[in-house]
Structure formats: C-alpha cells, structure tokens
Amino acid sequence: MDNKQIITVLGAGSWGTALSMVLADNDHEVRIWSHKQAQVDEINDLHVNSHYLPGKQLPKELTAFSDLKAALENTDAILFVIPTKAIRQVSADIVPFIHGKPVIIHASKGLEQGTHKRISEILIEEIPEEKRNGVVALSGPSHAEEVAVKDLTTITSACHQTESAEYVQSIFMNDYFRVYTNQDIVGVELGGALKNIIAVGAGALVGLGYGDNAKAALMTRGLAEITRLGVSFGADPLTFLGLSGVGDLIVTCTSIHSRNWRAGKMLGEGKSLDEIVENMGMIIEGLSTTKAAYELAVQKNVELPITTAIYEVLYNNADVKEVITELMNRVGKNEIE
Structure with a gap:
C-alpha cells in the first residue's frame, strides 16, 4: 500500500478524536465526521474538541466534516467510533457514498439491543461485500484521555x-x-x-466502600464469565487472556476515566439510573450491554452470576448490597467450573 492513506473516522467523541490524532501523527489524511455542525466548526477553526477532550490541542491536519458524502470521497478506510445503537443506521447511510472497497474498521464496544449481534456482524449485514475489503475490530486497554497525550498504549486489530x-x-x-x-x-x-458490565460492578463496589480484595475477586470471576459466554460463541479462550480480554478488563475496572466504572460507583453511592445517565452526558455502553448479555445467557443457558446480579440492580431495582450478599452465599464450586 501507499504509505499515506485517506481515512474517514465516523464519530467525533473522545475515542474517535483520540484515534484520529494517532492517524494524523502517522501522516495519514484524516477526516473526522460528526452530525453536530458546531463540533465540526470547533475542530476546524480552533483545533479543539472541548466537550470530549477538554484542554487537548488537535493536529491542524485533522479535518472535520458534517457531510458524509464529502467525508467518504476516495477513502481507503472507514473507522466507526460511534455508539453501538447508531452503528446499523450509520452503516446503511454511508453505503451510497462508498466507492471502491475500503477497509471497514470499528473501535466501538457493545452488543446490539434486540438482536444481540456483535458490531462486525451489523457492518457485514449493512455494507455490501462489493463495497468493503475486510471488517476489522480495534479493541484493547485504552483510554482516549491517555492516547490523546501519547501515553503508551497497546491494542488488538x-x-x-x-x-x-x-x-x-x-x-x-x-x-x-x-x-x-x-x-x-x-x-x-x-x-x-x-x-x-464487570466495570459497572467494580465501580459499585468502590461506591459501597469495599476494598481491593473485593475488586480482585470481581474482576477474576468476571473474566471467567466473559470467557464462558465467549467460548459458547466459538471464541478462543486464550483471546480473553490477551489485550482485548484481561487487559481491557483491568483498565476499565480500575480507572476514573472509565464511564462504566464511574456509573457503577454512583450506583453504589445510591444514585438512581436516571441520575447517573444525566450526570455522565455520554453513552455508558455497559448499561445496555448488561441487558443484551443477560438475555444471551438465558438463551444459551450459560451461567453468568455477576452479570445477572448487575442486570437485577439495573433493570429490576434490586438492592446492590443484597445482591452482593447473595453472590457471596452461592453454593460452593470448583474454581475451574
């Protein structure tokens, strides 16, 4: 391939902007699309994204668009960094403007409500095969705030x-x-x-005043659940010991940068779900993913006690402390089961 690529980034949130900065640093032509004209103007005129990455100066080479057709002209790759719930609609919207066969990439993390489909499955359904050259997931332990200041980061393609x-x-x-x-x-x-999902639980433990022992237990048993459900879909269990598994779990369960952790902490402190969503002002993927994962577990008969407990708190108004007590008093089992 030619060294310099034209890359269209769909989504000008914190992660979309941070990834655009990496690509611009690598001398690619980067076009970032947003449906908010005020945000587009701010990026182009002031080279900042004040709501999502306050205080960070963006590369002047980064160009923002509100027009999908212009953003996609002659592009080599299309990177989706938008909320899971918007993936299907935006995928369908861009099809008329795709020429050639760009590589389709996504850096979003979630499952579609109702269908429970992974994001790559949605992209494959909505973008015809003749208009794409591979569908790639970009995932791993990465906070936008740290990538934007060039902190060391490793992820998986x-x-x-x-x-x-x-x-x-x-x-x-x-x-x-x-x-x-x-x-x-x-x-x-x-x-x-x-x-x-596990990050919401980790935040809740902190909000309730529990310490590191509890957090380590939750993360370890949470990883067992993630692996169990993943393997039921044909995933390689070793993947969950890698960057997109345990790596991402660690960073999301231990950092104030994580919206899911912050949401859980507020839950543990007694705030209502409506308060939490309003306070965050950004999408909290773990809330909707909990529902999708719970429904998948029931459908596939896979045991996910932590996910089920968090589902009961989020969607059935169960008391957080009571749910934790129930988890601790479950029948004793072999760790490897």
Whole structure:
C-alpha cells in the first residue's frame, strides 16, 4: 500500500478524536465526521474538541466534516467510533457514498439491543461485500484521555482475514501506540463489550466502600464469565487472556476515566439510573450491554452470576448490597467450573 492513506473516522467523541490524532501523527489524511455542525466548526477553526477532550490541542491536519458524502470521497478506510445503537443506521447511510472497497474498521464496544449481534456482524449485514475489503475490530486497554497525550498504549486489530488486520496494524502503529493482530474477532469483540458490565460492578463496589480484595475477586470471576459466554460463541479462550480480554478488563475496572466504572460507583453511592445517565452526558455502553448479555445467557443457558446480579440492580431495582450478599452465599464450586 501507499504509505499515506485517506481515512474517514465516523464519530467525533473522545475515542474517535483520540484515534484520529494517532492517524494524523502517522501522516495519514484524516477526516473526522460528526452530525453536530458546531463540533465540526470547533475542530476546524480552533483545533479543539472541548466537550470530549477538554484542554487537548488537535493536529491542524485533522479535518472535520458534517457531510458524509464529502467525508467518504476516495477513502481507503472507514473507522466507526460511534455508539453501538447508531452503528446499523450509520452503516446503511454511508453505503451510497462508498466507492471502491475500503477497509471497514470499528473501535466501538457493545452488543446490539434486540438482536444481540456483535458490531462486525451489523457492518457485514449493512455494507455490501462489493463495497468493503475486510471488517476489522480495534479493541484493547485504552483510554482516549491517555492516547490523546501519547501515553503508551497497546491494542488488538482483529479480523478473520489476516491481511486486513495487518493493514489496520500498519496505519496505527507508532512509538506510543502498538497494535497486535488476532484472527479471533468473535473473542475480541465479546471481550471488549462484556468487560463494561464487570466495570459497572467494580465501580459499585468502590461506591459501597469495599476494598481491593473485593475488586480482585470481581474482576477474576468476571473474566471467567466473559470467557464462558465467549467460548459458547466459538471464541478462543486464550483471546480473553490477551489485550482485548484481561487487559481491557483491568483498565476499565480500575480507572476514573472509565464511564462504566464511574456509573457503577454512583450506583453504589445510591444514585438512581436516571441520575447517573444525566450526570455522565455520554453513552455508558455497559448499561445496555448488561441487558443484551443477560438475555444471551438465558438463551444459551450459560451461567453468568455477576452479570445477572448487575442486570437485577439495573433493570429490576434490586438492592446492590443484597445482591452482593447473595453472590457471596452461592453454593460452593470448583474454581475451574
């Protein structure tokens, strides 16, 4: 491939903007799309994204668009970094403007409500095969706030087609952003989505005043649940010991940068779900993913006690402390079960 690529980033939130900054640092032509004209103007005129990455100066080479057709002209790759609930609609919207066969990438983490589908499955359904060259998931332990200041980060580029995964690796890799490839896109996507549920639980423990022992227990048993559900879909269990599994779980369950952790903490402090959503002002993927994962577990008869407990708190108004007591008093089991 030519060194310099044209890359269209759909979504100008914190993560979309941070990834755009990495690509611009690597001398690619980066176009970031937002449906908010005021945000587009701010990025183009002031080179900042004040709501999502306050205080960060954006590269002047980064150009923002509100017009999808213009943003997609002659693009080599399309990177989706939008909430899961918007993926299907935006995928359908861009099809008339795709010319050639760009690589389709997504860096979103969630499961579609109702269908329970992974994001790559939605993209494959909505974007015809003749208009795409591979569908790649970009996932791993990464906070936008840290990537934006060039903190050291390692993530995974996953695709059944090795060539497409390696293409994404090549456009992102630099001295502060390292990318590994993986062919297990099922495991990578499920790890990225399901860890948000456990992060809500980890935040709730902190909000309730529990310490590190409780947090370590939750993360370890949470990883067992994620692996159980992932393997039931054909994922490689080893994927969950990698960056998009345990790596992402650690960073999301231990950091104030995590919206899911912050949401859980507020839950533990006694705030209502409506208060939490209003206070955050950004999408909290773990809330909707909990519902999807719970429904999948019932459908596939996979035991997910932590996910079920968090579902009961979020959707059936169960008391957090009572739910934790019930988890601790479950029948004793072998750890490897």
